[in-house]
Amino acid sequence: xxxxxxxxxxxxxxxxxxxxxxxxxxxxxxxxxxxxxxxxxxxxxxxxxxxxxxxxxxxxxxxxxxxxxxxxxxxxxxxxxxxxxxxxxxxxxxxxxxxxxxxxxxxxxxxxxxxxxxxxxxxxxxxxxxxxxxxxxxxxxxxxxxxxxxxxxxxxxxxxxxxxxx
Numbered sequence: 682x683x684x685x686x687x688x689x690x691x692x693x694x695x696x697x698x699x700x701x702x703x704x705x706x707x708x709x710x711x712x713x714x715x716x717x718x719x720x721x722x723x724x725x726x727x728x729x730x731x732x733x734x735x736x737x738x739x740x741x742x743x744x745x746x747x748x749x750x751x752x753x754x755x756x757x758x759x760x761x762x763x764x765x766x767x768x769x770x771x772x773x774x775x776x777x778x779x780x781x782x783x784x785x786x787x788x789x790x791x792x793x794x795x796x797x798x799x800x801x802x803x804x805x806x807x808x809x810x811x812x813x814x815x816x817x818x819x820x821x822x823x824x825x826x827x828x829x830x831x832x833x834x835x836x837x838x839x840x841x842x843x844x845x846x847x
Contacts, residue, residue, distance in 0.1 A: 682742045683783045684715065686812070688795075688804045689737045690775040692725070696735040697842040699761055699774055704739070706757050712750070713742040718807035720842070724834040726801055730749065731771045735838070738807035739780070748782045751791050754778065779804060780817075802831030 691699045697720060704714060717739040725731045743750045754776035761774035779795045786793040798804050799817055805826050809816060814820040826832060837845045 682713075682726050683747070684740060685747070685778055686808060687739050688752075688775075688777045688798070688807070689739065690723075690734045690777075690803070691735040691773060692732045693762075693771050693773045697838070700735055700737055703761065703774055703776065706760070707721050707741070710753055710757070711744065711753040712753070714739050715742055716740040716811040718810040719763060719845075720838045720840075721803065721807055722836040722838060722844075723803035726803060734803065736803045736807060737844075738804060738811060740811055747778060747781065747786055747793055748788075748791055751778050755842060760796055764818070777804075777809070787794050788809055799825060800829070802829050802835060805829070805831055806835050 689700050689703055691697075700720060704717065708714060718737045720735050720737050723734045723736050725734060758772075758774045758776055777795055778791065778793055780800045781793060784793055794817070795804075805822055809822045809826060813822070817825070839845050
């Protein structure tokens with residue numbers, strides 16, 4: 682069984698409820714959630730003229746291949762109404778494979794590590810919460826987030842979606 686880091690996001694509808702339901706749905710498919718971050722309200726990245734996102738990260742274990750896991754993610758996204766009309770546009774559910782210590786992939790279907798994960802605070806801040814000692818390319822996650830000024834536009838939420846006091 683391999684472990685993977687995944688990122689989850691939504692900015693359409695009841696995003697918090699969608700992400701909570703997505704965690705449950707993943708469990709129904711034998712994706713074992715080993716650690717999950719809090720939820721964070723984040724600014725959009727790439728295409729910025731859209732609503733804020735709710736994001737999270739998780740460390741998961743999976744018996745099959747990375748490609749099978751990504752196929753499952755796409756199936757679950759579709760179940761939650763995901764449409765791929767606009768690149769980096771609004772989405773009901775986004776499930777991404779981000780990283781694995783054991784698996785690398787450079788195919789048209791799956792690139793692992795995810796090519797942009799080290800540039801995206803909305804991935805890195807939740808990831809730091811669950812894996813504070815994570816290092817990539819000889820750089821600590823905390824240093825990377827600080828170099829991106831990545832803490833400024835993220836707000837940690839409680840289980841009901843309310844902002845947590847700083």
